[in-house]
Amino acid sequence: MAEGDQELQDLYREVLLDYFRSGSHKGTLEAPDFRAHGINPVCGDEIELTMRKGEGGKISEVRFSGHGCVISQASSAMMAEALEGRSVSKARELVASFKDMMLSKSPLESLPDELEALKSLEGVRKFPMRVKCATLAWNTLSQGLSAGEGKKSEFQEAE
Amino acid sequence: MDIKKIREDFPILNRKIRGKTLVYLDNAATTQKPRQVIEALVDFYQNHNANIHRGVHTLSDEATSMVEESRIKTAAFINAPKPETVIFTRNATEAINLVAHSWARKFLKAGDEIVLTEMEHHSNLVPWQMLAAEKQVVLRHIPMTPEGTLDLEAGRKLITAKTKLVSFTAASNALGTLIPVEKIISLAKVAGAKTLVDASQWAPHRALDVVKWDCDFLAFSAHKMLGPTGVGVLYGKEALLEDMDPFLGGGDMISRVQLDRFTPNVLPFKFEAGTPNIADEAAFGQALDYLSAIGLDAIAAHEAALTKKAIETLSALPGVTIYGPKDISQRGGVVSFNVDGLHPHDVGTALDLEGVAVRAGHHCCQPLMNKLKTPGTARASFYIYNTFEEVEALGKALDKAIAFFMKKPAAVR
Numbered sequence: 001m002a003e004g005d006q007e008l009q010d011l012y013r014e015v016l017l018d019y020f021r022s023g024s025h026k027g028t029l030e031a032p033d034f035r036a037h038g039i040n041p042v043c044g045d046e047i048e049l050t051m052r053k054g055e056g057g058k059i060s061e062v063r064f065s066g067h068g069c070v071i072s073q074a075s076s077a078m079m080a081e082a083l084e085g086r087s088v089s090k091a092r093e094l095v096a097s098f099k100d101m102m103l104s105k106s107p108l109e110s111l112p113d114e115l116e117a118l119k120s121l122e123g124v125r126k127f128p129m130r131v132k133c134a135t136l137a138w139n140t141l142s143q144g145l146s147a148g149e150g151k152k153s154e155f156q157e158a159e
Numbered sequence: 160m161d162i163k164k165i166r167e168d169f170p171i172l173n174r175k176i177r178g179k180t181l182v183y184l185d186n187a188a189t190t191q192k193p194r195q196v197i198e199a200l201v202d203f204y205q206n207h208n209a210n211i212h213r214g215v216h217t218l219s220d221e222a223t224s225m226v227e228e229s230r231i232k233t234a235a236f237i238n239a240p241k242p243e244t245v246i247f248t249r250n251a252t253e254a255i256n257l258v259a260h261s262w263a264r265k266f267l268k269a270g271d272e273i274v275l276t277e278m279e280h281h282s283n284l285v286p287w288q289m290l291a292a293e294k295q296v297v298l299r300h301i302p303m304t305p306e307g308t309l310d311l312e313a314g315r316k317l318i319t320a321k322t323k324l325v326s327f328t329a330a331s332n333a334l335g336t337l338i339p340v341e342k343i344i345s346l347a348k349v350a351g352a353k354t355l356v357d358a359s360q361w362a363p364h365r366a367l368d369v370v371k372w373d374c375d376f377l378a379f380s381a382h383k384m385l386g387p388t389g390v391g392v393l394y395g396k397e398a399l400l401e402d403m404d405p406f407l408g409g410g411d412m413i414s415r416v417q418l419d420r421f422t423p424n425v426l427p428f429k430f431e432a433g434t435p436n437i438a439d440e441a442a443f444g445q446a447l448d449y450l451s452a453i454g455l456d457a458i459a460a461h462e463a464a465l466t467k468k469a470i471e472t473l474s475a476l477p478g479v480t481i482y483g484p485k486d487i488s489q490r491g492g493v494v495s496f497n498v499d500g501l502h503p504h505d506v507g508t509a510l511d512l513e514g515v516a517v518r519a520g521h522h523c524c525q526p527l528m529n530k531l532k533t534p535g536t537a538r539a540s541f542y543i544y545n546t547f548e549e550v551e552a553l554g555k556a557l558d559k560a561i562a563f564f565m566k567k568p569a570a571v572r
């Protein structure tokens with residue numbers, strides 16, 4: 001196999017492509033408890049996150065909409081999947097662990113089990129220009145959680 | 160045009176990107192530099208470095224002459240009647256902002272109109288939005304047709320007695336469309352409006368004559384035409400430049416200063432406050448010499464041939480959409496495209512892994528992208544050193560990327 005192919009597969013793991021193609025968790029929830037909007041000015045990508053809470057204040061449903069590349073769409077879908085059923089404080093912890101891993105502040109192994117699928121984004125760390133594609137949804141979420149329930153929040157990645 | 164020989168002048172073309180030979184197709188963003196320009200920079204710092212216009216010593220004299228030599232060459236390159244009508248700025252963006260600040264802010268009033276087009280780079284849009292907010296000036300935009308050309312009929316109606324300025328790009332950086340510059344200038348003149356031509360994507364690629372165009376202002380960047388970064392050019396008609404207010408205040412732009420007032424310097428120094436980008440301005444002269452030696456007509460013809468081949472190659476691939484005019488005579492060396500179901504960033508990264516450098520994104524033209532109903536495109540743009548083999552390499556790399564991303568989905572988890 002040529003070197004380029006290997007690198008392409010290393011960056012775009014099969015798991016990522018599966019999430020991207022599956023369209024899982026895409027959409028917008030009616031009457032959400034949280035709504036957060038994020039934009040990456042470098043590429044113009046946008047994301048709209050909606051969340052609903054259920055029993056015991058746990059996050060019950062997460063949906064995302066907007067356009068983006070394989071990396072941002074797959075990362076959003078995996079995030080949505082990982083957060084459903086978690087408490088808000090757990091969600092915050094997961095956001096922090098994920099961002100530390102993507103920014104290479106902590107090793108891949110430090111990712112908690114809840115974020116197992118996210119390990120497929122490992123290859124992105126070698127492409128600094130693309131790291132923001134992976135973190136956009138997470139930063140948007142984190143902003144939404146800080147803004148609080150019923151508020152609309154805006155997040156913008158720094159260039 | 161001996162491409163092989165030209166390529167030998169560009170050291171960076173030997174670079175390997177992830178083990179592959181670099182195929183540099185992002186020339187609309189910035190071009191590579193020939194060793195003549197690189198050596199001129201080194202020569203300046205090693206042998207002539209001094210501040211200009213402020214010393215009687217030999218080095219200062221030499222440095223001053225080198226910058227003024229570049230100004231003379233720039234004037235000749237665009238056929239400006241006098242070197243003093245050529246002002247050096249940091250880039251095209253600053254040149255446009257200079258006109259907004261020093262001319263428009265002084266002479267335009269509430270209700271006056273500025274006509275732009277839907278194809279403008281953000282740098283010929285945002286300065287006018289800022290001015291419009293400050294002065295209650297109204298902005299109008301000549302629409303783009305679905306094919307990516309300007310709708311001149313609509314333009315004719317938009318340019319009226321209220322129009323004080325028509326500011327437009329001569330060639331679209333996002334789509335490659337060549338704009339009928341002289342037609343627009345004549346519409347503006349009939350209405351009594353001034354004109355600013357953003358020649359950022361024209362000056363590097365085809366012959367330009369400000370007298371023939373009879374534009375009032377013209378702006379471009381040296382870095383898109385083999386020159387160093389940090390040098391832009393503003394040409395203006397002498398009488399207009401004379402009437403304008405200074406831009407930035409400071410040293411060099413004054414002829415006399417007292418504690419409570421100053422008298423501005425003569426052209427072009429009135430607009431060049433502070434120590435300029437001396438080394439880069441000096442080296443820019445080498446870039447102009449290099450381009451003139453090849454000849455702008457030969458450059459345009461070479462790029463047209465590459466563009467034709469690129470359009471043929473890319474449109475033969477599955478799911479590829481190419482934007483911009485179908486008629487090759489209406490476009491410069493830019494091919495903007497998308498692949499169905501793929502984001503331009505993923506295309507850009509996949510091509511990079513094959514050593515092929517293209518731009519992916521909105522190309523600083525978000526309104527145009529909105530009109531095309533796409534968040535962005537991938538864009539290949541050509542210059543004097545690009546070869547047909549490189550166009551083939553682009554085709555092969557894109558084919559591979561499509562095959563990789565479009566293979567049958569595995570069972571959804």
Ligand SMILES: Cc1ncc(COP(=O)(O)O)c(C=O)c1O
Pocket residue numbers: 187188250251252253280282283328330331332357359360380523
């Ligand atoms: C049409 C056009 N105008 C203006 C600019 C701005 O040039 P600079 O960033 O050098 O000021 C560019 C460069 O991207 C351009 O393509």
